[in-house]
Amino acid sequence: MLDGIHDIDWASLTHAYGSAEEVPALLRALRSPDAEERRTALDRFYSAVHHQGSVYPATAASLPFLFELAVDSATPDRASAVALLVSIGRESLDRGFEEDGTEVGYYPPMGCGQSVAFLRERGERFAELARDPDPDVRLAAIGAVGLFLDDADRAAEVLHERLAVEEGISARLRIVDTAAALALRLPEAAPPITDWLTGLAADTAQDPAIRLAALIQRFRCTPDDIGEDLVADAVDLLRATVHDLPARHIAPAHSRPEALAAPADGVPPQIVAAFADLDRHARVHAPTTALLRSFHEVLGDRVPERTAVLAEQVNSPAPGARLDAVRMSGELIRGWRGDHTQLLLLVADQLTTPDQEIAAEAATVLECCHLIAAPAREALAAHVEAHLALHGPDVWMTSDALVRRSHQEAVRALARQGDTRAVPSLLVALDADADADADAWRAIQVAGHLPRAADQLVPRLCDHLRRLDLSQQWTAMGANAIMTALTTLGGTAAVSVLTETLDAAVRHEQHGVTRSALGALRTFGSTAAGATDMIRALTTSTDAHVRPAAVAALWAVGRDLTDLTDEVMPHLLDILDDRISFPISDDVADLLGEMGPSAAAALPRLRKLLTHDYEWVRVHAAAALWAVGGEAEAPAVLDVLIQAMAQNPATANHVVTCLDRMGALAAPALPLLREQLAEPRRGGRFQDIAHDEELQRVSRRLISRLDPHALAGHG
Template sequence: MFTGIDEVDWDSLRHAHGSAEDVPGWLRALASADTAERATALDGMYGALHHEGRVYDSTLACVPFLFALAAREEVADRGCIVELLVSIGGGSGEDGQRDRRAWEAVRAGAGVFAALAGDPDPAVRRAAAGALVRFLDDPPRVLELLRRWLPAERDDSVLAALTEALGLFVQRYPAHADGALDLLAEQSAPPYAPGRRLAALGQLALRAPGRLPADLVPAAVRLLHQRSAQRLPAREFSGTDTLVRRIRRLRPSDEQGAALLRTLHGALGDRVDDRIALLVGQLTSPDPVDRCNAVWMSAGLFRGWRGAYDGPVRLLGAQLRTDQDRLRDAAVSVLAELHALARPAADELHALVAARPDLWTHRWERSSPTLGGPLKALARSGDPRAVPPLAQLLAGPAAPAGLGFEVAHLGRAAAALAPALRHRLGRIPLASPGAARLAIPLLTAIRAVGDREAVPELLRLLSDAPDGPGAWEEIVGQVIETLAELGAAAQAAPLLRPLLRTRHAAVAAGTLWSADGDASAVLPVLRGELTRADPGLRRSAARQLGRLGPAARGALPELRRLARSGPARERIPAACALWRITGDPDPVRPLFRAAWTADARTRPAIARCLTAMGPAAAPLRDLITEELTRPRRHTAHEGAFGGHDIPDDEELLRTCREVLAGL
């Protein structure tokens, strides 16, 4: 296995952490009889020789020895070695030339993968199936190997890997695809087992939708239920609740089944109605493991795609009645991310909150309490039945610090909580390093409930603020915005004027103007902020100038410069301000059109501006109409923007409908 290993000048080779002198020890440890030693060596190789997908000269030098290890049956954990070889050969590091050499090095040894088709270790065969297609550069031979391998294989996990390998073959070798597609079509029908048929249907959906049966979704649901009836029951985790146990409990206990359905969902793509029907079939399975897998898959569907989700959400709510913690916790976790879309499950959420006060909060070991998932989901849905339990928590000694963020989703319906919120805000020690963590959620809630009686507390926060940078810097802007929204700008004016010389100048200036309408006092400040190096400060200044309207005409030169150059996220606030100041939509509409297409994150701000434009927005009607027909959420165009991608997209859709109504 290690012939020639000492002839390699490892000291002169490099990996991610420097000299490769430690690599021979790792290679030898991979052949150790000690499990921990093998695992440590494998971790070392991934962390140094293949760090973040990169390859190094030492990585290339390892490839022959890794192949030698993979070929020896007496070596344990060879499946992991084959997976490492596949990763090295297919990596995407920054050095393109070296990556090509790695691919060629693995391809040169790919005959080993063919030999591993008959290996006694299923983990080795499973890893070899895809490796064979990726690196053995002889399509007819590869297809024939797969054709002979399939009827001889008995391990379900290897059969799933072989089916996936056939799909990969179709993708890599279109000229030879017909034979692989015939094999997939054959496996998708009786007499093959339900799991095997599901796997084949998923690959056909990905690679050759024209070969799918007309009743794909009902057929897939039937196969899922049949497969589940044949599966042994999963073991439940019990004992003291720890973070590790909770993570294990939330993970699917049937990873293979989850993978089969994920493939099918992914292949269906923008066929949202079909995916909803498939999800409904999963969520109504008699098997709780199928339903748990479905709950997690629903999260990806909801997050990435728009659709009529009342039915699936009600079925998520039905999972809350289960006595299985794994399934209930999964459903709660997904419902908490849906915000208003969770309303069809509100009755079930309320029933769980009422029956289980112990779930109102959750505390990890040695950590502060957080708001429990059921109550969080109920509050985020906007259901006023969340108010009484939230009131009880606020009255207690250890209310979760972020509770105010969830109260804010209830808006004016949470007005009864205003005194308790105000009281907690007044007790925050301003010099404490944790002041921002405590104050910002409360300020968010006070704005949402519109508590004007909190104005004295807000003024206290401004007047007693510690000097200099620190945690307080995070709070000042929030306090000013809260005062402005509560209509208390005039009362705050003496405290706001000194802030015109700080990083909070823009929001302080806008609030002062709303108090006395004296543009001459704040316009120079806002114009100066437009030239700041910080893009966030420039955007804030542009938004405040838009509030001034025609009184901000003196800032038009700076705003026009900002609207002509820079990233779209800066140009759009400037363009909106230009329209609000001049009332002329012609110069800004082309910018809106270009930014709408180029950067999906600008769409909410543009849509809000178009709503204010009314009939003047008519030339951009096509953008709004097209947005309302798109199945993909705007927050999914560049990946998820954050934890609020669903409510942000739903808000965009509501605003777009308002735009059309105003034309």
Template structure:
């Protein structure tokens, strides 16, 4: 095996972590009889040789040897090697990507192209793997063929021929998924593949296969979906529960606990691959048909902006007698609400009902999502209040490294401004420690939280600089006091400025003082002194607070204008924001702000344009910059819409009005992102605020605030 491997100059090549002279050992490890060695070798291939999908010269050099491994039936776990080859050869650059490549990226793009050509040239080997004795190989081969083989009609014919002969349910689903992939990648077989999928969805096949066919149809031929897609899928889910009866919750919990606690060979040096496999095993433990969740996720993703259909389907899933299906439905509900605008009252109400579930994972998943959707959680208010009432000893969760957070149900109840959260938050303040999300909860509760001001002051007075951090200690308390505008806490906040707290806490303290307004006049002298002795970025924060407390434009204006001349973009942006607050009184800064409209950084340009909008109105040039920011950086849209609302410049027929109306007509949330880390906990609230601001701006705005 591996004839000629020693003739490759591996040492002259590199991978993600340096010289590639360890690659031959990784390839040998993939062929090892020891499962621990195989896992480490596979982890090394993905971690270094094919790091985050990259293709290096050493990755290309591996391809012939990987094919040699795949073709040898004595090699164990060849399915994982098929998946690796599929990943290496399946990366495609579209025309837009190619046009945007800079000189440093050209070599990488060439490697992708050469990898695709090399793997496709050897893809005939995958044909023989469709009927391999190894189930894992049969599971990986269909997608490899659909992704890499140069003859799509032949591949479709092979998939259709193999389906009735394949005994394994999950492999049959992989054959159907491969047909969908073919249809998406090759117009020449799209119609034939969709026709076959339609037949599989309509005829008397097993419910899992029919569900898989519907999911792939939704991806590649949505027009071919039956009009009664929701009741049809609901019927299939019921049929699946009959064909694969779910085990009782206690049995499932025991199976999951056993999977999580199971010792694994090589656990003394765990790999990322091994950890992912362990997590998957724990997730699937006790499930009768674990693949059903993937089918439903595929279907939901393919249905995209068909929000009403997806809501109806989720309502059915959330009422499933199968606990695992309910948990999946909560997670899928999060994916829908985060990405798409719509009416979610029914889904939210059903999420509230899950707060009484005995399973902690299910309760926490429902509560966490309800806290994330913030004001949209109002239909679940009574259920949240009931949950908070019975968790009086568990209102605070303690995590690794001593971090604390509020129970999700309590946080969600506070986020909707429900005063029934007040007693629990008061009790939390009497206990040791500070939950890191306390400030958000108090802000959500709004004026109803004013009775907490005294307890917040006492808590802040007891926090030391040594034990305070960004995720606990003073930060949440300062945020809470700022949201309440509790100017009686001025002495406690000033202590943070006087003592050696971290710089981000000094900024938070200045923000709190600014929120207190004239009620914090006793802090003017110290804040002004801090402004004069601080570097530009901190000086701007102090100037902002000083203006809010004293209204002294003459004192803060020179500091802000000087900050506009700084090289540090953050200082320039902060100064622009404060100058915008000054409005027409900052007219002297207009020339410099106009010059910033041509700055290299888009964020600097947008902040300068927003300031000009506040100071001197919306000009054609200013709107051009704001529109560019609106298009290229969706996260500026809330601030732009806010400025248009308060300045009242989005007159009917203007370019601004057209942009706002286009935003209101979009079903997709402006800040929706894809991927594992594709959302922030405030994204939904930010998008809902954007919609409100767009409507207000089109109605004429609310004047300057």
């Protein structure tokens, strides 16, 4: 077993974290009789050697040994080895390569072509594993028949045979999914597979789940054939299917982040929680979830149809199916434009379920979608109030993990809508002893959305900021979050603690915190004039992030008291000449915009930056050029903005904001704006709800100003 493993120079190969010299030990551990040792090795393999689906030279070199483990009956938990092989192969195929094995977009080659070639040579062996006595091995191997067996007739024969004899719902669903994968990979397999799926979908002797799977997979193969009846037929089958589902089915995640083992000292709680969220999102709770995800992919931009399917999913009597449906609803709302009111209300209805995990997931979705989740506000408030009545005022810190998460997520969702009914629970978190397990950071993240409670929140936030020990690097994330909240809440009481924080951050060389403190003081303008000398000293900082922030802060806190143009312009001109491009960012561009014509000395440099290689630099330079130079610069500015938005849609928010300022001169951008509004997917920076809703709002306003008739069909 594993002969030849030491013939490979693993140290010269790489994985996600560098040298792959650990791989032999991981492979040996996968055969260990100790279950925990196997689990740890498998987690590490997914984390490093197959990181987020990546395929590295070390991944490809591991395949012969993984295959030995998979086919050796003495290997404990062979199914994990088979699943790992299939995952590597699937990801290699998705990344693509030429017939000669040359990989698309990778140089030097990472191993995708080599991996697929190795696995295809063993296609028949995978067909044998699909008949293995171990049902877990069969389940893991079925997908390989569609991916690696190149004899279409033989692959179809295996799938027909397995569907006739397999009894488990997960295996039967996997077989139907594999049939579609086979048809999509091998054109000669498509006609007979499509006919088979059509027959299965119509066969009333089959389980409803299998008929539903066949219906979905058949149109996955031929999406152009989708007709008006598809969703109605699928909903009817889904309604019949859920009665056969287990109450809660949890499929094990193939990869769990290593950081979940135990929160290490010095790891910010936000990071620990983020890994916990990743682990939660990697789990599915119903055997039909993967199938329904495929259905949503098939439906694509048909948002009303997808909403109808999700409505049925969310109303499922099976808790596991309902939990997954709530999460999928959030994915649709966050990723696609449309009227999501019905779906938001259906998600809000899940707050009343006694299953606190489902309620927490619903609250999480509503928090993420808070900008458009106003219809769910009263449901959130009722959920919070019910918790307080049942569990008492300290429910935020309850030891019941499910109730705690459900309550905290609902409070956070309510707070993000600016509803002061969230305040009592936030105060519990902020008032807890420093050593208490109060998740205060969760309260801090949303406190800035509650300006009406600023008198209660600001003093507490200031206390938390003062208590942070900035000599510890891990405190930076918490400090930045508090300063963000103080910036939005305002209040002169915050200025002194922000000044103290700036001083501490400089002393401890916390450059990120320094930049955040400068940005916060900037928002307070002349109220923060007492910090002028400290800010001025930082305008010569060698840190490329700190210096522009200091220059912008100096202008903001001092401009009402004296003319600082002559002082800040040399700094700005120097930054604009810097070969490092990222300092030419919001700080510099916004400051030049505020200075307007008085910054005319920057015009030659800004014009030069319009030809910079990086589109973000061009966009910031164009916005500043317009603010400083005005109409005379309009043609060049407009050309840069339109090209940048077409090249990189992530620049759209910055682009349309500048176009809005240009008014009638932005008319040549109308076709691009109309095209952008016609997109079904969310756009803008990060393609999230906040940036997309702002992008749509500004675009509509600009279009209505330039052409009042242009918004027909874009309401």
